[in-house]
Each structure stands twice: as structure tokens, then as C-alpha cells.
Amino acid sequence: MSDVIKVEGLVKRYKELIALDHLDLKVKQGEIYGLLGPNGSGKTTAINCILSLLEYDKGSITIFGKDMTPKSYDIKKDIGIVPQDLALYDSLTVYENIDFFCGLYIKDPAKRKEYVKEAIDFVSIGDFAKFKPKKLSGGLKRRLNIACGIAHKPKLIFFDEPTVAVDPQSRNKILEGIVELRNSGATIVYTSHYMEEVEQICDYVVVLDKGHKIAEGTIDELKNMIKKSEIITIEAAGVDEDTITYIREMKNIYNVEYEKDLLKVEAGSGKHNVIDIINILQDRGYKMKKIFSEQPTLNDVFLELTGKNLRDE
Amino acid sequence: MFKYFLKKRLREKQFVFWSMIFPLALMTFMHIAFGNIYDIENxxxxxxxxxxxxxxxxxxxxxxxxxxxxxxxxxxxxxxxxxxxxxxxxxxxxxxxxxxxxxxxxxxxxxxxxxxxxxxxxxxxxxxxxxxxxxxxxxxxxxxxxxxxxxxxxxxxxxxxxxSYTKPAQSAFSEDPDPYSWFFYSTLVMGIFFNSMSGVAIVSELCADVSADAMRLSVSSAKKSRMIISSFLSKFSISFVIVLIQLLFMRYVMDISLGNSIPKLLLFVASSILFSLGFGVICGTIFKGSTDNRGNKTTSVVMISVFLSGEMIQQLPGVFEKYAPFINDINPATVMNMAFYKLAICGDYTGFYMDIAKILVTTLIFIAIGVFVLRREKYASL
Missing domain, CATH: 3.40.190 (D-Maltodextrin-Binding Protein; domain 2)
Structure with a gap:
């Protein structure tokens, strides 16, 4: 697969603050490329530099193999953007908003009409076509925001935190839509600080923190970067300190916590971690109620790499 | 693009209120309250x-x-x-x-x-x-x-x-100008000057560092120059029609003299609107913050300018002329008022052309700066 976006050594400073520090990115055609990081990590700045909206201090950016500049209209015609803030006109109806933004790219009225209809259907807001944005719920506004960005059928689409302040139903609808766009051939750059979303839809993820790329890879590759591969939680009453110490000293175990009858064990890769711990507890006469094992999340990856949670920022 | 810029502006209630309804309402109120003052005097x-x-x-x-x-x-x-x-x-x-x-x-x-x-x-x-x-x-x-x-x-x-104290004063800078006509001209100029808000709207529509809509426009493959022309022309057209409606209202409902020269009147209207749009673009650029914030600050400047031009105290420009004439020279609302007054009442066409020249030169400077700002395609920060 060819590189749709290639960013090399991108540096962006705001006076003393380094917003992007020698950032390298390669986005391949047909993938959902996730930029994950806490607020202020440089995700939006990176997108704005790539789109040639922001001046940057150093580095090079190519899109579709060509240098990206503010006057690269031939590149821009194949780009769609769904910005973090709603980019809608309150005085125009849903239909008119989509038609206006689509009209910036598509001149032929008949073709545009067809594209606008498809975009409305795609985000399922047909019942609200004559409504003004003010009358729409937060979720519907977000969907309209998406429709305005994709109506002209771009080959490359930037989604900058498209699910902020959206109800779960609309969020799922949006995420499904993004996957559908990828499946129909578009390349997606997706930024979020919601790790669950990134895990759910992204094919490749770059983790940013304070303008630095701290990790990248597929979801599995990222999870394999960290020591713990399993979190085991067992509900058992009255587990004594001796047992906890015994488990803590077992091979493959990184951390053990016991609080309110819940024993939480972080383990490395190993086939029998759960069975081994259950056997110990049974041998010592503890009755167990609930047992479950979880895979590490991207938050665990972020936590291990930076020492802080994604949402703490 | 032009069509939607036009629709968008026409549907903005705040704009329609301030630039059309508010001046008409003020004129109507004035007419009802003092419209028969001359009859009483006579x-x-x-x-x-x-x-x-x-x-x-x-x-x-x-x-x-x-x-x-x-x-x-x-x-x-x-x-x-x-x-x-x-x-x-x-x-x-x-x-x-x-x-x-x-x-x-x-x-x-x-x-x-x-x-x-x-x-x-x-x-x-x-x-x-x-x-x-x-x-x-x-x-x-x-x-x-x-x-x-x-x-x-x-x-x-x-x-x-x-x-007879019913005869209008011949000098607009007299400390006792014809207050009745002056009020209507001043109100019309106020309506025109409120088009500065359209200038602010042009900035927020097209500068990616001001609004998300503008950011989306900036990323699109449509050329900035085309957007600027569409946005500017749409605002100018709407304002021109609104002012014409107000002039017709003044002439045929209020029976206020508009002078004898329609071309000169249209020249006045066109140049004043252009000036106001340019002024709004400059204000929209200088003032920082959200679009509303920029708009509010611009409204404040316009209101102060209109007040100093004698909208509420007709004698103010006369007082300034005596003690600090530069205030009249640099106050846009006064310059526009003077041009209109000279055209409609005094028949002082030389003075009228001088004022129009002043307005147009300033407009050219404003528009040149405005185009430079609006055509910017890369920003230091967003």
C-alpha cells in the first residue's frame, strides 16, 4: 500500500512551547490511522500542519505523493475534514449546509444534489433535512458536521475528535460510519483521546504525548510493547497478607492489589496465569465468587509508557 | 457560494434588526413624536x-x-x-x-x-x-x-x-442644525455604519483562525479570492438594498428631503456601505476572541462614533467643530452624516465630493488591508 500522507521531521513551536517535536508519520492508503493522545498532546496541531493551515518551523509534508501547500488545490479537492468544533452555519438548514460545503468542490448541480442526498442518507439525518442546526441534538449536529466533510466523496478524510460530547447511540453510529468509509476505499486519519474508540476502529495507531510520538503500531503491536498482558480479578473474602505475598512472588506476576474482597493481579504473558492463581486460593481454602481476566487497554499502554493515564490530562 | 452567503446573511436576525428594522423603527418613532413640529410652528x-x-x-x-x-x-x-x-x-x-x-x-x-x-x-x-x-x-x-x-x-x-425658526440652518456644523432632518440622516448613517458587522462576518467566515467554518473553507479546493469576492459582494448587495428601502421610506413615508441628485445619492450609499464593510473587516481583524466578541466590540465602536456624530445630541458636531475639529474629521459617522447633509439640505456639492473622497480613500486603505488579511492562507496559530 502506498503512503497517502508522509510527514517527516515536523516541528511546530508556539514561542517557547514545542507543540510537535520532529514528528514522523506515514499513513497508508485505505487504513484508519489513529492519532491517540491526551488533550494538548499535539494531535490537532499535527492535522492543521498537514492540512497546511498552520505554519510550521521545520519538516516536510506530502499528500498523495505531492508537497502540500496552501495552494495545492489539486490535493485539497480529495480531502475532507471533520473538525473538532462544529463547522456549521446556524442560519442555513441541514440540506443547505451540506450543499454549501459540497459546492466548494462539486460544481455540477445535478451531481452535487446526488452527493448531498447520499451524505444525508449516510449519516441518517434525512428526517431533519429542513431543520436548522439549532434544532438538532448534539449527536445529530455531529453527524451533520460529518456529512458536510464527506459529501464530496474525498479520498482522504480527517476526523478530529468527532465524538466529543456525543451520546452512545450517535457515537456508535459515527464509528460505524467511519469504518464504512474506510471499507469503501477512503483513507481516514482519526484523532481521539477516547482509547476505546481508537481500539475499536483504528488499523494503525500513533500515540502522542507533548508533541512526541511515544509509540506506534497496530493495536496488538502496541499491547505487546508492555510487560503486562493480562489483568486477573478474583472476588474472594478475607485473603491474608501471606497469600498475597505468595502470589506477588510468582513468576510472570507484576503487581497484586487486594481491596474490598477484590484481588487484582497484573500478569505477564503466560498460558496458565488464571489457573495457577485459582489453584493457590483453593488450596488455601478461599471461596471464590467472580473470576474474570482482561486484556490490557491502550490506556495501560499509555500508562506504562508515560506513567500517567490518558484521561488525566 | 454567493447564493448561500446571501441567504446566510439575510437570515441572521441580529443583522436584519440592527441594519434595517432598528433604524426604521427609530425613524418612525421620531416621525410620530415630532413629525408635525413644523405644522405646529407654522x-x-x-x-x-x-x-x-x-x-x-x-x-x-x-x-x-x-x-x-x-x-x-x-x-x-x-x-x-x-x-x-x-x-x-x-x-x-x-x-x-x-x-x-x-x-x-x-x-x-x-x-x-x-x-x-x-x-x-x-x-x-x-x-x-x-x-x-x-x-x-x-x-x-x-x-x-x-x-x-x-x-x-x-x-x-x-x-x-x-x-422664523422653521428655516433649516444652512451650515451642518452650526450649533443649531435642523434637528429634525439631522436625526433622520444620522439614523440612516447609523444603519449604514452597522454594516461593519457584515465586515466582521466576512472575517469570521474566511479566516481559519477565527471560526471552524472558515477552517473548513480554507481547507477546501475553492480559491480564497473567489470566496472573498462572493462574501463581500453578498454583504454589499444586501446592505445596498436595505439602505435603498430606508431611503424610500424616508422620502415617501417620512417626507424627508434627500436632495435632487439620485446618482449622487447612490454614490453616497455605495461608498458609505463599502467604507462600513472595510471598517468591519479591520475591526474584525484587530479585535481578538470569538466572533461574538469581535462583533460586540465593533458595535461599541460604531455606537460611540454615531453618538459623537450627533445622533442623540445634534449640537455635538458643531461644538467639536468649534473646539476640536479633528474629532469631526476622524469620526466616520460624522463624515458620512456631513456628506449626506451637504447633499440633501445644503446643496454643497463641493463639500459633498470632498467628504466622499475622504470616505473612498479610507475605504481603499481598509479594503487593501482587509484583502491582505483575508487572503492569508497559513496561520501562526489556530
Whole structure:
């Protein structure tokens, strides 16, 4: 697969603050490329530099193999953007908003009409076509925001935190839509600080923190970067300190916590971690109620790499 | 693009209110409250007046002529119901009894005025106006009689005109301009100047560092120059139509003079709107923060400018002209007001063109800066 976006050594400073520090990115055609990081990590700045909206201090950016500049209209015609803030006109109806933004790219009225209809259907807001944005719920506004960005059928689409302040139903609808766009051939750059979303839809993820790329890879590759591969939680009453110490000293175990009858064990890769711990507890006469094992999340990856949670920022 | 810029602006209630409805409402209110002021002034009931002429001479004779003019039932200046008396004491008695409202005691070269107890403000004003005007013009009348007796009547007519306070002031910078017309012109200019908000809207529509919509436009493959022209033309067209509606309203509903030259009037409207849009673009660029924030700050500047131009206190520009004329020179609302006043009332076309030139030069500077700002395609921060 060819590189749709290639960013090399991108540096962006705001006076003393380094917003992007020698950032390298390669986005391949047909993938959902996730930029994950806490607020202020440089995700939006990176997108704005790539789109040639922001001046940057150093580095090079190519899109579709060509240098990206503010006057690269031939590149821009194949780009769609769904910005973090709603980019809608309150005085125009849903239909008119989509038609206006689509009209910036598509001149032929008949073709545009067809594209606008498809975009409305795609985000399922047909019942609200004559409504003004003010009358729409937060979720519907977000969907309209998406429709305005994709109506002209771009080959490359930037989604900058498209699910902020959206109800779960609309969020799922949006995420499904993004996957559908990828499946129909578009390349997606997706930024979020919601790790669950990134895990759910992204094919490749770059983790940013304070303008630095701290990790990248597929979801599995990222999870394999960290020591713990399993979190085991067992509900058992009255587990004594001796047992906890015994488990803590077992091979493959990184951390053990016991609080309110819940024993939480972080383990490395190993086939029998759960069975081994259950056997110990049974041998010592503890009755167990609930047992479950979880895979590490991207938050665990972020936590291990930076020492802080994604949402703490 | 033009179509949607047009639709968008027309549907913005705040814009329609401030630039169209508010000025029309103010004009209507003014018209209802003071529209018949001239009729009232022109239908003053003749005041019972006595002129006592114990002396004789040209001074007395001319005053009698003036008073005769102003007590002619068929004349335009019928203000006095006049009696003559030979001695002052009986006349004073009649004044105290309420038989007369005003008593003029005319000496060889002086006039004394007596008013009835409980006299009205109108009678006091008229008595003083007649006296002052006659005393001021007496030398002229005398000179006219000596050089060209035929022209004396013209001087006398001038005295009559001075007495009448319904005649509009000829200089807009007078401390007492025609307040009625001035209010309407000032209100129209205020409406035009509120188009600065459209200038702010152009900035927020097209500058990616101001709004998310503008960011989306900046990323699109549509050229910035096309967007600027569409946005500017849409705002200009709407404003032009709105001002024309206001002018028609002023002319045919309010019966306000708009001068005799439609091309000059259109030149005034077009240049004032262009100026306001340019002014708005500059304000939208200088002021920081959200679009609303920039708009509010611009409105404040416009309101201050309109206030200083005499929208509420008509004498202000006259006072500035006397003590700090530069304020009038740099205040956009005053310059626009002056241009309109000179066109519609004074017929001072040289002054009008000077003001228009001032407006257009400033507009060119504003638009040049505006285009430079709006065409920017990369930003230091967003």
C-alpha cells in the first residue's frame, strides 16, 4: 500500500512551547490511522500542519505523493475534514449546509444534489433535512458536521475528535460510519483521546504525548510493547497478607492489589496465569465468587509508557 | 457560494434588526413624536400685541413696517394681532389686564419689550426674536434705504426669515442644525455604519483562525479570492438594498428631503456601505476572541462614533467643530452624516465630493488591508 500522507521531521513551536517535536508519520492508503493522545498532546496541531493551515518551523509534508501547500488545490479537492468544533452555519438548514460545503468542490448541480442526498442518507439525518442546526441534538449536529466533510466523496478524510460530547447511540453510529468509509476505499486519519474508540476502529495507531510520538503500531503491536498482558480479578473474602505475598512472588506476576474482597493481579504473558492463581486460593481454602481476566487497554499502554493515564490530562 | 452567503446573511436576525428594522423603527418613532413640529410652528395663534410709538423717525417707521408684515392675516408670517398706541402707560395697563401678550415700546433708536403676566414661552421667544433680529439688521436696512431704497424690502424680508425658526440652518456644523432632518440622516448613517458587522462576518467566515467554518473553507479546493469576492459582494448587495428601502421610506413615508441628485445619492450609499464593510473587516481583524466578541466590540465602536456624530445630541458636531475639529474629521459617522447633509439640505456639492473622497480613500486603505488579511492562507496559530 502506498503512503497517502508522509510527514517527516515536523516541528511546530508556539514561542517557547514545542507543540510537535520532529514528528514522523506515514499513513497508508485505505487504513484508519489513529492519532491517540491526551488533550494538548499535539494531535490537532499535527492535522492543521498537514492540512497546511498552520505554519510550521521545520519538516516536510506530502499528500498523495505531492508537497502540500496552501495552494495545492489539486490535493485539497480529495480531502475532507471533520473538525473538532462544529463547522456549521446556524442560519442555513441541514440540506443547505451540506450543499454549501459540497459546492466548494462539486460544481455540477445535478451531481452535487446526488452527493448531498447520499451524505444525508449516510449519516441518517434525512428526517431533519429542513431543520436548522439549532434544532438538532448534539449527536445529530455531529453527524451533520460529518456529512458536510464527506459529501464530496474525498479520498482522504480527517476526523478530529468527532465524538466529543456525543451520546452512545450517535457515537456508535459515527464509528460505524467511519469504518464504512474506510471499507469503501477512503483513507481516514482519526484523532481521539477516547482509547476505546481508537481500539475499536483504528488499523494503525500513533500515540502522542507533548508533541512526541511515544509509540506506534497496530493495536496488538502496541499491547505487546508492555510487560503486562493480562489483568486477573478474583472476588474472594478475607485473603491474608501471606497469600498475597505468595502470589506477588510468582513468576510472570507484576503487581497484586487486594481491596474490598477484590484481588487484582497484573500478569505477564503466560498460558496458565488464571489457573495457577485459582489453584493457590483453593488450596488455601478461599471461596471464590467472580473470576474474570482482561486484556490490557491502550490506556495501560499509555500508562506504562508515560506513567500517567490518558484521561488525566 | 454567493447564493448561500446571501441567504446566510439575510437570515441572521441580529443583522436584519440592527441594519434595517432598528433604524426604521427609530425613524418612525421620531416621525410620530415630532413629525408635525413644523405644522405646529407654522400655526402659532397670532399673539395680541401692542406697539407704542411715542417717537418718530426711520427706526420707528421701519419697525412698524416689519410688524405690519408680521400681522398681515394673508401673509406667510402672521404672528401678531397688532394694535398701535401713542402712549405707553395705558398700554402697560392693558398688558397687565391680559388684553395684550406683548408690548413693544419703540423709541428713536431702541425697543423695550414688556410681556403679560403668565406669558407663554412662545410669546417670549417671538418677542425676543423680533427685537434681536430687527436690531441686528437695522444698520443694513438703513444702508439699503440710503443706497437703493428698492432693496430695503429684501433686507426686511431677511429679517422676517430670521425671526422664523422653521428655516433649516444652512451650515451642518452650526450649533443649531435642523434637528429634525439631522436625526433622520444620522439614523440612516447609523444603519449604514452597522454594516461593519457584515465586515466582521466576512472575517469570521474566511479566516481559519477565527471560526471552524472558515477552517473548513480554507481547507477546501475553492480559491480564497473567489470566496472573498462572493462574501463581500453578498454583504454589499444586501446592505445596498436595505439602505435603498430606508431611503424610500424616508422620502415617501417620512417626507424627508434627500436632495435632487439620485446618482449622487447612490454614490453616497455605495461608498458609505463599502467604507462600513472595510471598517468591519479591520475591526474584525484587530479585535481578538470569538466572533461574538469581535462583533460586540465593533458595535461599541460604531455606537460611540454615531453618538459623537450627533445622533442623540445634534449640537455635538458643531461644538467639536468649534473646539476640536479633528474629532469631526476622524469620526466616520460624522463624515458620512456631513456628506449626506451637504447633499440633501445644503446643496454643497463641493463639500459633498470632498467628504466622499475622504470616505473612498479610507475605504481603499481598509479594503487593501482587509484583502491582505483575508487572503492569508497559513496561520501562526489556530
Amino acid at each position: 400655526h402659532i395663534d397670532p399673539m395680541k400685541t401692542c406697539v407704542v410709538t411715542e417717537d418718530t423717525g426711520v427706526f420707528v417707521y421701519n419697525f412698524q413696517s416689519l410688524m405690519d408684515e408680521m400681522s398681515d392675516e394673508n401673509g406667510d408670517n402672521y404672528y401678531f394681532d397688532l394694535d398701535y398706541a401713542a402712549s405707553v402707560e395705558p398700554a402697560k395697563k392693558s398688558l397687565e389686564d391680559g388684553e395684550y401678550e406683548i408690548l413693544f415700546e419703540v423709541k428713536a433708536d431702541d425697543i423695550k419689550v414688556f410681556l403679560a403676566p403668565g406669558h407663554s414661552a412662545t410669546s417670549a421667544y417671538m418677542a425676543k426674536a423680533v427685537c434681536d433680529s430687527y436690531m441686528r439688521n437695522y444698520d443694513l436696512i438703513m444702508e439699503a434705504y440710503e443706497k437703493d431704497p428698492g432693496s430695503a424690502q429684501a433686507v426686511l424680508d431677511n429679517t422676517l426669515e430670521e425671526v
